Amino acid sequence: MNLTADFKKYVCQTSASPLGLEIERAEGAYLLTRSGDKYLDLIAGIGVANIGHGRAEIQAAIAKQAGAYLHPMVYGEVVQEPQVRYARKLAEVLPGEIDNIFFTNSGAEAIDGVMKTARKFTGRQEILSFTGCYHGDTFGALSLQAEARYRRPFEPLVPQIGHLPWNEISGLGKITKKTAAVIFEPVQGEGGIYIPSLQFMQALQNRCREEGALLIADEVMTGFGRTGKLFAVEHFAIEPDLIVLAKALGGGMPLGAFAGARKIMHTLSENPPLAHVTTFGGHPVCCAAGLASLEIILQEDLCARAVAIGDRFMAGLKQISEQNSKLTAVRGLGCLIGLVFKNEALTQQFVQRCLTEKIIVGWTLFHSNILRMAPPLSLCDDEVEFALAKMCHLLS
Numbered sequence: 001m002n003l004t005a006d007f008k009k010y011v012c013q014t015s016a017s018p019l020g021l022e023i024e025r026a027e028g029a030y031l032l033t034r035s036g037d038k039y040l041d042l043i044a045g046i047g048v049a050n051i052g053h054g055r056a057e058i059q060a061a062i063a064k065q066a067g068a069y070l071h072p073m074v075y076g077e078v079v080q081e082p083q084v085r086y087a088r089k090l091a092e093v094l095p096g097e098i099d100n101i102f103f104t105n106s107g108a109e110a111i112d113g114v115m116k117t118a119r120k121f122t123g124r125q126e127i128l129s130f131t132g133c134y135h136g137d138t139f140g141a142l143s144l145q146a147e148a149r150y151r152r153p154f155e156p157l158v159p160q161i162g163h164l165p166w167n168e169i170s171g172l173g174k175i176t177k178k179t180a181a182v183i184f185e186p187v188q189g190e191g192g193i194y195i196p197s198l199q200f201m202q203a204l205q206n207r208c209r210e211e212g213a214l215l216i217a218d219e220v221m222t223g224f225g226r227t228g229k230l231f232a233v234e235h236f237a238i239e240p241d242l243i244v245l246a247k248a249l250g251g252g253m254p255l256g257a258f259a260g261a262r263k264i265m266h267t268l269s270e271n272p273p274l275a276h277v278t279t280f281g282g283h284p285v286c287c288a289a290g291l292a293s294l295e296i297i298l299q300e301d302l303c304a305r306a307v308a309i310g311d312r313f314m315a316g317l318k319q320i321s322e323q324n325s326k327l328t329a330v331r332g333l334g335c336l337i338g339l340v341f342k343n344e345a346l347t348q349q350f351v352q353r354c355l356t357e358k359i360i361v362g363w364t365l366f367h368s369n370i371l372r373m374a375p376p377l378s379l380c381d382d383e384v385e386f387a388l389a390k391m392c393h394l395l396s
């Protein structure tokens with residue numbers, strides 16, 4: 001069997017040039033291939049493996065739950081211990097008054113759910129997002145995207161969506177009493193690792209409060225310690241009304257969620273009942289894995305580790321960018337780091353050279369000259385120094 005040929009033939013392809021590594025195992029910060037190569041994963045499955053790959057605690061949690069039951073009933077009908085325990089733990093650690101969780105299967109599905117919740121709760125239709133945002137690829141989530149080339153082939157999309165300029169306080173005047181919600185990423189990921197100012201974030205919260213619009217934080221990429229806080233909104237001392245989670249939420253299993261205060265989330269419980277349901281959302285095996293992962297993040301203080309790893313990478317890479325014209329900027333928050341290259345060709349060359357050296361770095365969707373690093377928060381010092389030395393060598 002030619003696995004790669006079959007992958008290209010039978011598995012629907014999403015790009016002309018997939019990474020195409022044949023994965024055999026994943027352990028710690030490494031992906032091990034069938035051909036015996038060992039790749040250092042500096043993108044953590046795109047922000048999923050915050051605790052690293054292949055942790056025994058996650059495998060044990062999955063095995064235990066799989067031995068008890070898999071899918072007893074659709075979401076919301078029967079009491080499933082892993083789901084309840086995880087919702088309770090999340091309510092303890094989520095910011096502000098958020099204490100009520102709706103589990104989904106993915107991030108984009110949670111975005112759709114939060115859009116429905118905002119419309120129904122406020123009775124308003126308009127939802128605003130920002131230039132450079134990415135919230136996923138379902139119809140609702142795609143409608144929020146400002147990049148016309150990604151939207152156009154699928155139009156018409158959800159109506160009453162508007163886009164505000166990212167990180168510009170002057171644009172916030174467009175939030176009015178007609179606005180149901182404003183949704184934002186605390187650090188834009190696919191948009192190029194853009195970190196907003198503290199003033200902008202606080203002005204956004206104030207304007208939403210004044211106009212009665214719900215403030216929705218999409219923490220799908222930034223959550224669970226990635227930026228050095230458990231949730232990135234904590235950097236800006238703001239408290240969103242609703243929050244969207246996925247990626248690291250499931251500890252490597254498919255799980256998403258949106259959450260808010262009970263008084264908001266209750267809008268999904270009635271009039272009509274069962275207006276927003278899911279068969280598999282909050283699957284008990286995924287919740288068991290997610291809870292085990294969150295416990296590791298808290299016990300091992302991976303938020304602090306994210307700061308230490310991110311600071312070291314950024315200091316080393318910034319030094320290179322000052323001496324080297326290929327790399328024009330390095331920016332980031334904790335372990336979400338953007339490398340800005342002079343042009344696309346240099347970016348591609350660097351990615352290829354990294355791959356040759358068995359290091360995986362990631363792309364960003366909207367900028368062909370910006371790379372993303374989102375390594376596991378469990379990298380040890382030797383792995384950080386090894387990666388940095390290799391990258392600096394490849395850039396020089």
Ligand SMILES: Cc1ncc(COP(=O)(O)O)c(C=O)c1O
Nearest residue numbers: 106107108134135136220221246
């Ligand atoms: C910020 C953000 N929101 C939402 C999503 C969509 O999540 P999913 O791919 O699980 O649908 C992503 C995915 O990359 C994301 O980065």
